Amino acid sequence: MTYEMTYERNEVIPGLVLNRAASTGVLLRLMRPEAKAAWLWLCRRAELPAAVVDAFVSHPDWRMRASFAQSEVAPAADRARLVDDADRRVLLELAHGPTPFRAVTEPLPDAVYTRLLTTADPEVRRTAAMSPSIPARVLAGHTGHHDPGVRTGVCRAWDALTPADREALLGDPDAAVRAAAARHACRTDPAHTDGVLAAMTPVHRREILAGACLPRATAERLMDLDDPYDRQTLAGNxxxxxxxxxxxxxxxxxxxxxxxxxxxELTEEQRAAVDHSVRRSDALRPLGWVLALDGDSDALRACAASAHRWLRRNAAVHPALPADLVERLAEDEDFVVRLMICEKQPDAPAGALLRTVLEWDGRSVHDMLRLPQFPGKGLARYADHEEPRLRRLAVEDPDTAPEVIERLTRDEAVWVRRAAASDPRLTRERIEELLRDPDTARPAASNPRLAEADMHRLLDAVAVPA
Structure with missing residues (x-):
């Protein structure tokens, strides 16, 4: 294949990062300063070769190392190698850790968190103490830390602390530590609730209204709150x-x-007696008490069988939902329940995945298409559908004819063209044409039909040195 200098650098370079066939040599070349458009995408690529991980950790640009510290897909053991980094900006990113959408980050090794919590830099210490991924068991070992900022973070591990440690934090010489301790203590000890409520701003007090142990007199006073959002929060206490x-x-x-x-505590009859509704469009907060249930409990089964849609929606996202309940809720009358099964349950039934993809066009559809049980066979029948999002599904069918894929690369809808551009059933000549089109250059560059030599020539064309 021959190339002309007509490619959009910021399209071709990320496309090569996404190419499953990209070799270690290609990925290493994408770490050059001239390929900065690839750096963030590289951090999002799973299962990087060891040589590429080494290059991340030793990269001369701190921004590349900091991006790797925030990688949502890199193993924690690989990110942990940055604990020896000389740049505090990298250490700050490592201490905070990644915050993936609707997912939990693998925590760093305990010894790495200990090093971050005991480093000489106070900002790094405090960032680590407030990291969303640091385990409670690690924080619990630092109740006597000399830095009050760290001790404030330790209060987040309240349930893992000994009674003596809790008392020490409640009586801490630092006012911020005492306040943080009281916010956690008031969940079980009403003696702290009034003081905490008095010190909270109206916006932040809702956390306390939701979970604090309320004295009778305090609860009665709060019933008259003017703000309906406050009363709504209080209603779940x-x-x-x-x-x-x-x-x-x-x-x-x-x-x-x-x-x-x-x-x-309500029975099904009591729930039904409350005048309320749950619509498809309602974005409702998670019910912590449902998510905290044991996966094999009768209570979780009761939620899955409840007439209350909100309870069934929460059962559908339970991380330990039994297989029979997954099957049951995948056929629920409520679309959102079915959607939650497809989004949150890795073993969602194939039929449910297909039905959801056909009737919905949200951001998680791409993830559903990538699940191994997604039923791609037969989707070629949608190649001529009037809706572009359904025509795009024909690319997922392993039996779709190459000439149909080629036709879809000329579709009037750009999203259909982009989906087809990454399909290895295309000829190399058609891929070359798509690489020259700014609308399809990125997916065409991710096409695994490209040979390694083709990828290097593409990098030559966009002036990324070997």
């Missing part, structure tokens, strides 16, 4: 007395009544 729950069940605000209807 597990310590709220039954008579006050009953008052909120007839609140003039619908969302307050709906929050009452999802309380764990």
């Amino acid at each position: 597990p310590s709220l007395p039954p008579d006050l729950v009953a008052r909120l069940a007839v609140d003039p605000e619908h969302d307050v009544r709906r929050a009452v209807s999802a309380r764990p």
Whole structure:
């Protein structure tokens, strides 16, 4: 294949990163300063060769190393190698860790967190102490840390602390540590609740309204809050007395009544008696009490069988949902329940995945198409469908004829053309044509039909040195 200098650098370079056939040599070349458009994409590539990981850790540009420290897909053991980095900006990124969308990050090794918590740089220490991925067991070992910023972070591990450590933090000489300790202590000890509420801003007090153990007098006073969002939050508080729950069940605000209807102690009859509704478009917060249930518990099964859509939606995202409940909720009457099964359950039934992809066009569809059980066979029938998003599905069928794939690369809809451009059933000549089109250059560069020599020539064409 021959190339002309007509390619969009910022399209071809990320496309090569995404190419499953890209060799170690190609990936290493993409780490050159002239290929900065690839750096963020490289950090998002899973299962990097060892030589590429080595190059990340020793890269001369701190931004490349910092990006790797924030990688959502790199193994924690690989990211941990940056603990010896000389640039505090890299250490700050490592200490904070990645924050993937709707996913949990693999924590760094305990010894690495200990080094970060005990480093001489106070900002790195405090960032590590507040990391969303640091395990509670690590924080619990630093209740006597000399840095009050770290001790404030240690309070997040409240349930893992000994009674003596909790008392020490509640009586800490630093006011910020005492306040953080009280915010956690008030979940089980009402003696701290009023003081915490008095110190909180209206925006931040909702966390306390949701989970604090409320004295009777405090609960009665909060019933008269003017802000309906505050009352809605209060309606889910597990310590709220039954008579006050009953008052909120007839609140003039619908969302307050709906929050009452999802309380764990209610029977199905009591839930149905609360005037509320759950619509398809309602973006409802997770119910912590449902997600905390044991996967084999009768309570989780009751949620999955409940007439209350909000409970079934939460059961659908439970990380330990039994297989029979996955099958059951995959056929639920509520679209959002079915969607949550397809988004959150790795063993979602193939039929449910196909039905969801056919009737919905959200951001998670791409992930569903990548699941090994997704039923691609037969999707060639959509190649001439009037809807572009369905024509695009024909590319997922292993039996779609090469000439149909080639025709889809000329589709009027750009998303269809891009989907087809990465298909290895295309001829190398057609791939070359697609590489010259700014709309399809990126997916064409990710086409595994490209040989290694082709990829290097592409890099030559966009002036990335060997």
